[in-house]
Amino acid sequence: MIVTDIRRITGAAGTTAFRRFTALTVFSSGLQVAAVVLLIPLLHHLFDHNAAGAGPWTAALIAVTAAIWMIERSAAGTGVELGLHAMRAVGRHGVRAIRDTPLEQLTPARKSELRSLVGGGGIELTSMVVLLITPILTAVSFTCFLAVALLFIDWRFAPVTIAGAVLLLGAVLVSERIERGADDAFTGATLELDERLVEFAVAQPALRTAGRVERGSTHVDDAVAGGVRAVRRLLLWQIPGQMLTSTALQLTLLGFGAATWLAYDDGRLDGVEAAVMVIVLMRVIEQITAVSMLASSLHTVGATLRQLREFVERPTTGPGRRPAPGAIRARGIGVTHPDGTVAVTGVDLDLEPGTTTVIVGASGCGKSTLLDVLAGLVEPTTGTVSVGELPVSAADLRAMTTAVFQDTVLGNATIRDNLRITGPELDEVISAAQLDSVPGSSGDGPDTRVGESGNRLSGGERQRVGIARALTAPGDLLVVDEATANLDALNERAIVSSLARVKGRRTTVVVTHRPAVLEIADRVVVMAEGRIVESGTREELSAAGGAYARMEQQWREVRDWRV
Ligand SMILES: Nc1ncnc2c1ncn2[C@@H]1O[C@H](COP(=O)(O)OP(=O)(O)OP(=O)(O)O)[C@@H](O)[C@H]1O
Secondary structure (H helix, E strand, O other), rough: HHHHHHHHHHHHHHHHHHHHHHHHHHHHHHHHHHHHHHHHHHHHHHHHOOHHHHHHHHHHHHHHHHHHHHHHHHHHHEEEEEEEEHHHHHHHHHHHHHHOOOOOHOOHHHHHHHHHHHHHHHHHHHHHHHHHHHHHHHHHHHHHHHHHHOOOOOOOOHHHHHHHHHHHHHHHHHHHHHHHHHHHHHHHHHHHHHHHHHHHHHOOOHHHHHOOOOHHHHHHHHHHHHHHHHHHOOOHHHHHHHHHHHHHHHHHHHHHHHHHHHHHHHHOHHHHHHHHHHHHHHHHHHHHHHHHHHHHHHHHHHHHHHHHHHHHOOOOOOOOOOOOOOOEEEEEEEEEEOOOOOEEEEEEEEEOOOOOEEEEEOOOOOOOHHHHHHHHOOOOOOEEEEEEEEOOHHHHHHHHEEOOOOOOOOOEHHHHHHHHHOOOOHHHOOOOOOOOOOOOOOHHHHHHOOOOOHHHOOOOHHHHHHHHHHOOOOOOEEEOOOOOOOHHHHHHHHHHHHHHHHHHOOOEEEEEEOOOHHHHOOOOEEEEEEEEEEOOOHHHHHHHHHHHHHHHHHHHHHOOOOO
């Protein structure tokens, strides 16, 4: 199982390294058995006071020991190489997993899992290969080789050695199974604690300003208590496992001692050989002790490997293919969240190429969710989207879409670098978004460094850069969600002027609560309770006297009104 997991995780290159590692370790075990067997003639000569006769055996023992040392070094190097393959595979997949995981599945638990697997999984696998698999493989192959070698001394040693090894392996596996349940609970509790801690840290500004830090820590306290319970359970379950392994160890030693005594009693072993058997016994004990001490780590390692393998093998969607430009038609779109909330239901929407559609409606009516479906960020529960009459996947939609959200995240570079274009077009975009004067205080304009995630700019400035960046990025569909929600009049005007600049050049959908944005609308869609209730030009909807007309009335009554 462990072997299959390692192969699946590391792929072809890792499989070659693993084969090499296994061959070297097994070969080293064979040499270790040879070193033990060489002691028999060596000690014979020494007990007979025949130093000259012992010379060649001593030389052979030194040569074998040197060979073991070199092979073990090489095996350890291959083990590290294998771990590095795993780190690369996990790292590569980590990036893909973050890129392809649907946003609604990028939960705190998933993020925490990704962080621990990508950050620690590869390193854990490296140390696991060197520290865990080496002794296990050595113990198993050493025992098998030794059983064969002992056949030539007395047949009784072979079954005792093999039976002892099987008994011990069985005990290790059973104790691993006993501890697995407790370990799963422990992993779950650790993830929960990790998640709660991150949440608590992220919520600090809000909790401190609200004076609710103490109450906010309740969830963390609960998670810590859960973690303590899980650790206690894990430790308690380790006791029967360890008792089982130590009983198997005692039985093996007893059997070996009995076989030595019987062989000596029959005269098949002389005193020297019986003494050598003590050394052989010590070597067997050494191997077995190494394995039994690792029994408790075996299940943890197995669990990590299972997690890594599932992670690496989890299917990810490809980057998607950008469809040929055409009318975008959504049919029967419905989105129901996992908790049963119906965000959007039965929506049919046509977006003709180059038109600008503005979606309005009360808070929570499903505007953002519909926009997320059009941008390919959310898979609809029902319905399909087609471009130019051909059905497209969410990944295809992502490939053709540029999106601007309320929270614009910028790269830690200058505004100019964030826009990623040069020449006259850049100047035009900068001027349309009125970025030549950003930020007002430093006067560096487009050469201003924006700081990490753009945090040296105000929210409004960040959004202006975000929208300018969206306008410069390729994409047949531009979706803008609430980009003006937090803006003052100046910023709002800059953004409307930017959008007006691309009007007619690409299909645009804007979700807004602000009447100013409606100036650029070819068509207005009004949503209520997850459905489209009205759709048409502003003039048509005003004249219809329905939901849109009522909203217009409210806007007229309260300037700068925000729902
Ligand atoms: N992840 C989620 N899980 C459960 N319900 C959700 C989730 N995201 C949104 N909702 C619910 O789906 C409905 C539609 O939300 P959506 O964000 O699309 O509305 P909206 O019209 O954009 O609102 P606003 O104008 O306030 O941004 C709301 O009832 C919201 O509470």
